[in-house]
Every structure is written in C-alpha cells, then in structure tokens.
Amino acid sequence: MSEREVILAISGLQTEFKSRGGSVRAVRDLNFNIAAGQTLALVGESGSGKSVTSLAIMGLLPQAGYIAAGSVLYKNRRGEQLDLVNQSAAQMRQIRGAEIAMIFQEPMTSLNPLFSIGDQIGEMLLLHTDLDATARAAKVIEMLELVEIPAAASRYHDYPHELSGGMRQRVMIAMAMILKPALLIADEPTTALDVTIQAQILDLMRRLQKELNMAILFITHDMGVVAEMADEVAVMYAGEIVEQAPVQQLFMRPSHPYTQGLLKSIPGAGGITRSEDGRLQAIPGSIPMLNAMPKGCSFGPRCAGFVSGCQDSVELAVTEPLHWVRCSEIGVNAHV
Amino acid sequence: MSEAFISVKNLSKGFTTSKGVVQAVRDVSFDIPRGSITGLVGESGSGKTTLGRAMLRLIEPSAGSISFDGIDLLDLDERQMRKMRKRMQIIFQDPYSSLNPRMRVLEILSEALIAHDIGANSTERKAICISLLEEVGLAAEHINRFPHEFSGGQRQRIGIARALAVEPDFLVADESVSALDVSVQAQILNLLRDLCTKRNLTMLFIAHDLSVVEYLCDQIIVLYLGRPVEIGSAEQVYQRSAHPYTQALLSAAPIPDPSKKRSRVVLKGDIPSPYNPPSGCAFRSRCQYAIADCGTELPVAVEVANRHFSFCKRTEIII
Numbered sequence: 001m002s003e004r005e006v007i008l009a010i011s012g013l014q015t016e017f018k019s020r021g022g023s024v025r026a027v028r029d030l031n032f033n034i035a036a037g038q039t040l041a042l043v044g045e046s047g048s049g050k051s052v053t054s055l056a057i058m059g060l061l062p063q064a065g066y067i068a069a070g071s072v073l074y075k076n077r078r079g080e081q082l083d084l085v086n087q088s089a090a091q092m093r094q095i096r097g098a099e100i101a102m103i104f105q106e107p108m109t110s111l112n113p114l115f116s117i118g119d120q121i122g123e124m125l126l127l128h129t130d131l132d133a134t135a136r137a138a139k140v141i142e143m144l145e146l147v148e149i150p151a152a153a154s155r156y157h158d159y160p161h162e163l164s165g166g167m168r169q170r171v172m173i174a175m176a177m178i179l180k181p182a183l184l185i186a187d188e189p190t191t192a193l194d195v196t197i198q199a200q201i202l203d204l205m206r207r208l209q210k211e212l213n214m215a216i217l218f219i220t221h222d223m224g225v226v227a228e229m230a231d232e233v234a235v236m237y238a239g240e241i242v243e244q245a246p247v248q249q250l251f252m253r254p255s256h257p258y259t260q261g262l263l264k265s266i267p268g269a270g271g272i273t274r275s276e277d278g279r280l281q282a283i284p285g286s287i288p289m290l291n292a293m294p295k296g297c298s299f300g301p302r303c304a305g306f307v308s309g310c311q312d313s314v315e316l317a318v319t320e321p322l323h324w325v326r327c328s329e330i331g332v333n334a335h336v
Numbered sequence: 337m338s339e340a341f342i343s344v345k346n347l348s349k350g351f352t353t354s355k356g357v358v359q360a361v362r363d364v365s366f367d368i369p370r371g372s373i374t375g376l377v378g379e380s381g382s383g384k385t386t387l388g389r390a391m392l393r394l395i396e397p398s399a400g401s402i403s404f405d406g407i408d409l410l411d412l413d414e415r416q417m418r419k420m421r422k423r424m425q426i427i428f429q430d431p432y433s434s435l436n437p438r439m440r441v442l443e444i445l446s447e448a449l450i451a452h453d454i455g456a457n458s459t460e461r462k463a464i465c466i467s468l469l470e471e472v473g474l475a476a477e478h479i480n481r482f483p484h485e486f487s488g489g490q491r492q493r494i495g496i497a498r499a500l501a502v503e504p505d506f507l508v509a510d511e512s513v514s515a516l517d518v519s520v521q522a523q524i525l526n527l528l529r530d531l532c533t534k535r536n537l538t539m540l541f542i543a544h545d546l547s548v549v550e551y552l553c554d555q556i557i558v559l560y561l562g563r564p565v566e567i568g569s570a571e572q573v574y575q576r577s578a579h580p581y582t583q584a585l586l587s588a589a590p591i592p593d594p595s596k597k598r599s600r601v602v603l604k605g606d607i608p609s610p611y612n613p614p615s616g617c618a619f620r621s622r623c624q625y626a627i628a629d630c631g632t633e634l635p636v637a638v639e640v641a642n643r644h645f646s647f648c649k650r651t652e653i654i655i
C-alpha cells in the first residue's frame with residue numbers, strides 16, 4: 001500500500017454522558033486514522049459506541065454528551081490541520097457540509113417534516129455556494145437522480161412523510177453528497193434499503209469516492225457490506241476498539257473472541273451457523289451497562305475463553321502487521 | 337399446509353397526493369397459516385409497509401378483504417377494531433419516531449399493558465416490563481431511561497418489547513432487525529422463532545435482508561411495485577427462484593467474504609415511477625427477459641411447483 005495522506009486522525013478519544021448516577025463513558029481511548037480515498041468500516045455490537053463516535057467527530061453530540069479527552073485532527077482542503085474538538089460552533093457548522101458530511105442512521109431524525117425534500121437538499125447549496133435558485137434546483141434534481149429516486153423532478157416537492165423509508169435514506173445520501181465532501185461519515189447508510197438499491201448506492205459511493213478522493217468512515221453491521229466496501233475494519237465492543245485490521249485479514253483471521261462470534265452469527269452465506277436445532281449461533285449474554293463495566297476485558301463475562309487474567313487491563317497488541325487485537329490471551333501469544 | 341389464520345384477498349391501497357394516485361399495494365392475495373412466519377421482501381417503495389399497516393387497518397385499505405381468525409376485519413367498527421388490536425401488534429420500521437421521547441421505557445411499556453388490561457397493579461406491571469426487557473436482550477436497569485439515551489439497535493428492541501407486551505396472536509415486524517448487529521440480530525431472530533413455536537404466534541416479517549428472511553420464514557412473498565411477483569416456501573424462493581426480479585434480488589446481496597466478487601444480475605433502467613407504473617408486468621422495464629407481450633396484460637400466477645407461484649409470462653423459459 002502506498003502512503004496516503006491521512007485526513008482524519010483520532011487519538012485517545014473519550015466521550016462521556018452526564019447521567020443521574022454521575023458520568024458514564026460511552027467511548028474509551030479510541031484511536032484510528034483514515035486516509036484520503038480510503039474506507040474504514042466501524043462495526044460492532046449494538047450500543048458499542050459507533051454512532052456516538054461519529055457524532056463526536058462531527059461536533060453533534062446530544063446535550064448530555066461531551067468529549068472528555070482526546071483529539072480529532074482533521075486536515076481541511078487548504079491543508080490546515082484542525083482539532084475538531086476545540087472548534088467553535090460556527091466553525092463546525094462551516095466544516096460540516098462543506099468539508100465533512102454525515103448520513104445518519106435514522107433519516108426521520110434529520111429530515112425536517114415541514115419542508116419539501118428538494119428545498120432541504122437545496123438548503124445545503126444555499127448555505128455553501130453562490131448558485132442561484134434555478135441552478136440549485138437543477139443540481140438537486142441531478143442529485144436525486146444520482147441516488148435513483150424515480151421520477152426525481154416530480155418528487156422535488158414531496159415531503160418526507162410521502163416517501164418510503166428507503167427513499168428517505170436516499171434523500172439523506174443526496175443531501176450529504178451534494179457538496180462533494182472530503183470526508184463522509186455514513187452511519188448505517190444502506191440499512192434501510194433493499195439489496196438492489198443498496199448495490200447501486202454502494203457503487204455510487206465508491207464512484208464518488210474515487211472521483212473526489214473522499215475518505216469514508218462507514219458504520220455498518222452488515223458484514224457483506226463491510227467485505228465489499230472497506231479497506232480497513234475496526235471492531236468496537238462496549239466503547240472501545242477490540243480489533244482492527246485490513247479487511248482481508250479480519251475476515252481470514254478474526255482474532256478477538258467477539259469478532260469471531262460476530263462472524264459466526266451471520267445467517268446464510270459461507271460458514272453457516274445454525275446449530276443442530278436450527279437456531280442461529282448467537283453470542284450469549286448482552287453488552288454490559290456503561291455504569292457497570294466489568295474489570296479488565298469488557299467482553300470477559302461473555303467470552304468462552306475467559307480466564308482470571310482477563311480481569312487485568314488489556315491493551316491493543318499487534319498480532320501481525322497492521323492487525324491489532326485487544327485480548328490478553330491473544331496478546332500474550334502474539335508476543336512470544 | 338394447515339388452515340389459514342389470516343387470509344388476505346385482493347387487497348389494494350392507493351394514496352392520493354397532489355400529483356395523482358400512488359397505487360402502493362395492488363390486488364394482493366395470500367394466506368398465512370397459524371403459527372407460521374411469512375416474509376415480505378422487495379425493493380424500497382414496493383409497498384411492504386403499506387401492506388403490513390393495511391392488514392392491521394392502521395391505514396384503511398382501498399379495496400379487498402382481510403380475514404383474521406375467521407373474522408372479516410373490514411366489517412368491524414372502530415370499537416370492535418380497538419378490541420381486536422390487542423391480538424395484533426406491529427413493530428414499526430422507524431423506532432425513533434414511534435417511541436414517545438418524553439416517556440421512560442417503563443412508561444412506554446406500561447402504557448401498552450394498561451391499554452390492554454394486563455397486570456393488576458404497577459408492581460406487577462413493572463415486573464412484566466423487566467422480564468420483557470430481558471427477553472429482548474436489554475437489562476432491568478434500562479427501565480428508567482428515555483428513548484434518546486439508547487443506541488439505534490437498543491431502541492429497536494424496545495419497540496419489539498412493546499409489541500410483545502400484550503401477547504398478540506399476530507405480529508407485523510417491519511424491518512425489525514435491520515438496525516441490529518448480527519449477533520444481537522441472531523438473538524432476536526431466535527427469540528421470534530421461539531415465540532412463534534411457544535405462543536403459536538403468527539407473523540408477517542418485512543425485511544430486505546434476504547438471508548434473514550430465508551432463515552426465519554416459512555413462506556415468502558416478493559413484492560414489486562405493489563404486486564407480488566413470486567410466492568413460495570423459503571426453500572423454493574431461495575433455492576429455485578423463478579421470477580427474474582427475485583433472481584436479481586438474490587444476486588445483489590453482498591457476500592460477507594472480501595475475497596469473493598459475485599457476478600451480479602445488474603438491473604438496468606430506472607425504477608419506474610409509482611404514479612405511472614408500466615403496463616402489464618411492472619418489472620418489464622428492467623427485465624432481461626422482457627418481450628413485447630409482457631406489456632400487454634398482467635402476468636398471471638404460474639404454479640412452478642407445489643404452491644410455488646411466479647407471476648411471469650415467460651416462466652417456462654426462465655426455469
């Protein structure tokens with residue numbers, strides 16, 4: 001792999017929520033880089049902190065949330081290095097949209113029910129370009145066509161509730177892409193879509209990525225999509241990265257017991273996973289509560305390989321070039 | 337096959353908008369045997385949610401009939417329908433907009449229990465709520481939280497818990513696991529399966545993830561622009577799919593293996609406008625087998641195997 005320009009470098013990121021019983025830590029000691037033109041997939045258990053991570057990067061954490069430590073270095077189009085953690089609200093607004101765009105997990109939370117979809121997408125152009133109304137409308141329709149909204153011109157004046165779930169998601173994608181961002185953060189962008197549209201959207205994202213040399217942080221739980229889109233994969237569990245590797249290596253040699261369980265839970269395709277009684281193989285138990293984290297490895301209580309040493313703190317360790325795992329059992333072996 | 341618990345006949349639903357009428361569901365008929373799961377798959381905008389909601393009369397069908405355990409639902413007045421609702425529940429596609437942001441989980445679940453007279457007092461209801469949360473893989477401590485304090489997948493599970501709270505006979509699950517990671521998804525799918533067996537629950541499972549549907553469902557209906565294009569058992573539809581659209585759908589699913597690149601049946605052409613669908617077979621504008629004949633009349637159901645139907649004129653060439 002040739003050296004590419006890193007445009008997003010996250011280090012030591014820690015995100016907390018104020019709650020009744022004090023603060024809880026949703027994301028701990030997070031480190032990763034994304035280079036221009038590359039896709040990092042963030043996968044992991046529901047509730048593990050993927051969306052919180054993306055919101056922290058964008059400066060969009062909900063009221064109770066705040067960044068307790070760490071930095072989010074972003075290299076903008078002019079080549080300046082900015083720490084997004086200490087930008088003003090006005091600076092962040094400028095960066096969002098023009099530099100970094102985000103597609104949210106639940107489209108209805110970010111579409112305004114009172115405005116037509118055409119106007120909402122056009123708003124991005126109004127805020128960030130000098131185009132006149134006619135040119136904006138033309139661009140919006142072009143974008144709606146690009147995301148395969150049928151009869152795009154006639155849908156321009158539709159309100160969000162008049163669209164199917166998948167169409168709303170495509171409207172979100174159109175809104176995110178219209179300013180040709182340098183970094184796209186996509187939180188489950190195709191989860192609401194059927195596979196034929198998903199295939200088209202993934203193609204579209206790849207095409208735009210190539211054209212614009214765009215970096216993508218792709219949050220998804222669909223390992224099929226990961227296999228198709230990612231250059232590198234980071235697996236999160238209970239607020240931290242437990243494994244990170246180039247995509248081929250992760251699928252070929254998943255090393256963390258959680259990653260192994262995750263890959264075995266996929267229904268269908270490849271190594272199918274039904275036990276004798278026809279049930280899917282699931283990882284027993286559930287992710288710990290943020291205010292009741294186990295000691296040491298956070299996956300310990302659910303891990304088949306648990307030994308008492310797992311209660312000591314565990315660091316990410318290298319198992320092979322570019323492949324990191326947070327498991328004391330594997331870490332130990334990797335060092336010998 | 338056992339007797340139909342739910343029987344949908346010639347169901348249609350159109351929406352009138354400023355630009356004309358969208359025929360979201362067009363003349364759909366099928367049966368669901370008691371205790372079984374029917375999967376509804378199809379492109380975004382094909383009418384899955386509309387069909388699911390119309391079956392529960394959450395929106396009024398434009399035409400057709402729905403028989404539920406021998407009762408014709410469209411004959412019921414509002415009061416009778418309200419009573420009926422206890423027996424039929426829906427898990428909504430968008431968990432965020434269907435959970436009241438100002439209510440705690442306990443209140444959200446209790447509300448459902450109270451509405452249907454379940455649990456003698458608040459202590460009893462709380463206990464039921466906790467066991468429901470645990471059933472869907474959340475914890476007792478989650479009970480005092482508000483919806484926005486959960487992740488997307490966790491919210492989805494609250495929606496599932498609320499639907500299960502009233503112990504329905506029939507459940508419409510609209511994209512209920514698509515927001516979940518695969519390991520939690522596996523837990524929920526196992527749970528839904530168990531419920532169908534243990535409680536004899538009948539289910540309409542709407543999804544676009546084909547591998548999930550294959551695993552879970554007994555029968556599968558593939559919709560395209562409001563009409564079924566293929567109906568059959570999970571095995572028939574997956575192993576021996578007969579309709580060109582189903583075949584394209586199956587080949588578009590991504591494979592969880594980065595070293596494999598699958599050869600896709602790439603669908604050419606745009607998705608037609610639902611305001612103005614193609615005449616005859618609605619799929620013909622994107623179908624590689626289409627001939628002039630496909631535009632003249634609606635394809636009728638061809639039984640390609642026992643109870644396996646494909647709505648395609650050229651079935652004999654395709655299979």
Ligand SMILES: Nc1ncnc2c1ncn2[C@@H]1O[C@H](COP(=O)(O)OP(=O)(O)OP(=O)(O)O)[C@@H](O)[C@H]1O
Nearest residue numbers: 017026046047048049050051052485486487488489
């Ligand atoms: N506003 C909030 N207040 C308190 N806790 C929160 C809040 N928002 C999220 N959390 C908690 O932070 C953790 C991480 O949530 P996040 O939404 O990042 O999960 P996720 O990995 O995106 O999961 P999913 O795959 O289900 O979307 C969860 O335990 C969640 O309950």
Ligand SMILES: Nc1ncnc2c1ncn2[C@@H]1O[C@H](COP(=O)(O)OP(=O)(O)OP(=O)(O)O)[C@@H](O)[C@H]1O
Nearest residue numbers: 162163164165166351360380381382383384385386
């Ligand atoms: N209230 C409404 N007013 C006008 N049109 C509507 C309304 N609800 C749905 N539609 C239209 O009906 C069609 C079917 O929508 P529906 O939501 O049933 O699709 P779906 O198959 O559930 O799609 P998805 O997979 O994206 O959720 C779409 O063209 C949609 O735009």
Ligand code: SF4
Nearest residue numbers: 617620623630648649
């Ligand atoms: S009826 Fe014609 S257009 Fe429709 S699926 Fe069959 S071959 Fe294709």
Ligand SMILES: [Mg+2]
Nearest residue numbers: 051105487488
């Ligand atoms: Mg999320």
Ligand SMILES: [Mg+2]
Nearest residue numbers: 165384385429
């Ligand atoms: Mg829907």
